[in-house]
Amino acid sequence: MPYQLCVIGCGTMGIAVLSGVIEGLSHPRAAINGNDDESGPSTPMGSLILDSNSNPASLPDRFVATVNRAESARKLRKVFLELGGVGPSVQVRQATENVNSVAESDVVLLCCKPQMAAQVLLAPGMSEALEGKLLISILAGTTISMMREWVPESCTVVRSMPNTPSKIREGMIVVSSLDPSNPKTPVQRDILMALFTPIGRCRFMDEKHFDAVTAVCGSGPAFVCVVLEAMADGGVMMGLPRSEALELAAQTMQGAARMVLQTGIHPAALKDSVTTPGGCTIAGLLALEDASTRSAIARCVQKTALHAAGLGKEK
Numbered sequence: 001m002p003y004q005l006c007v008i009g010c011g012t013m014g015i016a017v018l019s020g021v022i023e024g025l026s027h028p029r030a031a032i033n034g035n036d037d038e039s040g041p042s043t044p045m046g047s048l049i050l051d052s053n054s055n056p057a058s059l060p061d062r063f064v065a066t067v068n069r070a071e072s073a074r075k076l077r078k079v080f081l082e083l084g085g086v087g088p089s090v091q092v093r094q095a096t097e098n099v100n101s102v103a104e105s106d107v108v109l110l111c112c113k114p115q116m117a118a119q120v121l122l123a124p125g126m127s128e129a130l131e132g133k134l135l136i137s138i139l140a141g142t143t144i145s146m147m148r149e150w151v152p153e154s155c156t157v158v159r160s161m162p163n164t165p166s167k168i169r170e171g172m173i174v175v176s177s178l179d180p181s182n183p184k185t186p187v188q189r190d191i192l193m194a195l196f197t198p199i200g201r202c203r204f205m206d207e208k209h210f211d212a213v214t215a216v217c218g219s220g221p222a223f224v225c226v227v228l229e230a231m232a233d234g235g236v237m238m239g240l241p242r243s244e245a246l247e248l249a250a251q252t253m254q255g256a257a258r259m260v261l262q263t264g265i266h267p268a269a270l271k272d273s274v275t276t277p278g279g280c281t282i283a284g285l286l287a288l289e290d291a292s293t294r295s296a297i298a299r300c301v302q303k304t305a306l307h308a309a310g311l312g313k314e315k
């Protein structure tokens, strides 16, 4: 039976995921998946799994979303009203209705800030509401074992890390491979696949990688946009109109990334193929090396991952 999905804390990321899921309901398409350590081998850069939505029982058909403030609820209603043409409506409620929203739903997507998780999950009545439910968290730095302390034993806890491009169904979503104290049933696995594959590339990974995953794909769009903006700035410096400079840089970035994903070509090989001996590309590359660009970006990911690890512990 189709089920009700409840999004607790439907801010930037809740909207991104829910918009992608709702859009995917009316426009199903082939799902692109990364390696899936729970379903056997695939190609180095991922395999194409056709129409993982074929089991309608794994898809939600009713939606509830909660936020804290009345003002946010008003804005959220507008967001989903505008989406209305492409899918079912979403009931928007305030945090005072978290417990009954969870009680009447089958699957819960936890999208609040990590610092709010304990308060939300330990609210009076929430434990009863979560009995037997599937709780999918997108929270950075909040481990399954921390969440297990806050939910009843019968509740299955899964961690996921989506990113903002999920909104246009170009997300990267990593899902924790197992909750050792409460392994996923095939039904729950189907639900995870059905929810996430329509909104991007989906991969199961062990929870121990989640801080690194958070840095690379959760925060990654911010880092990539700094590079994108800088490339456009360079074009503007050399006389290109701003909008064209941005278009050229964005499509170039997308094209290079797609070549890596689709062909499995190593980025270094792709870079070498652009670099004509004695040409202009090597001149630009050496300027990047002088500025230690690679280590700056790698250190940025390292620092982000280390910070992510502490997020769930903040009060």
Ligand SMILES: NC(=O)C1=CN([C@@H]2O[C@H](COP(=O)(O)OP(=O)(O)OC[C@H]3O[C@@H](n4cnc5c(N)ncnc54)[C@H](OP(=O)(O)O)[C@@H]3O)[C@@H](O)[C@H]2O)C=CC1
Pocket (backbone or CB within 6 Å): 008, 009, 010, 011, 012, 013, 014, 066, 067, 068, 069, 070, 072, 073, 094, 095, 098, 111, 112, 113, 114, 116, 120, 138, 139, 140, 161, 162, 163, 164, 218, 219
């Ligand atoms: N932003 C990103 O790119 C990514 C974020 N994440 C994770 O997603 C989570 C949310 O981040 P983000 O969307 O950026 O944050 P936002 O601040 O945009 O969203 C948080 C939402 O939680 C709501 N909220 C606060 N308290 C409660 C409560 N008691 N009950 C119900 N809702 C509540 C807020 O409502 P109100 O506005 O009224 O206060 C707001 O809508 C974080 O845990 C983060 O680690 C993961 C991947 C990527």
Ligand SMILES: O=C(O)[C@@H]1CCC=N1
Pocket (backbone or CB within 6 Å): 140, 214, 218, 219
């Ligand atoms: O900045 C943050 O904490 C969240 C987690 C990943 C992306 N944004």
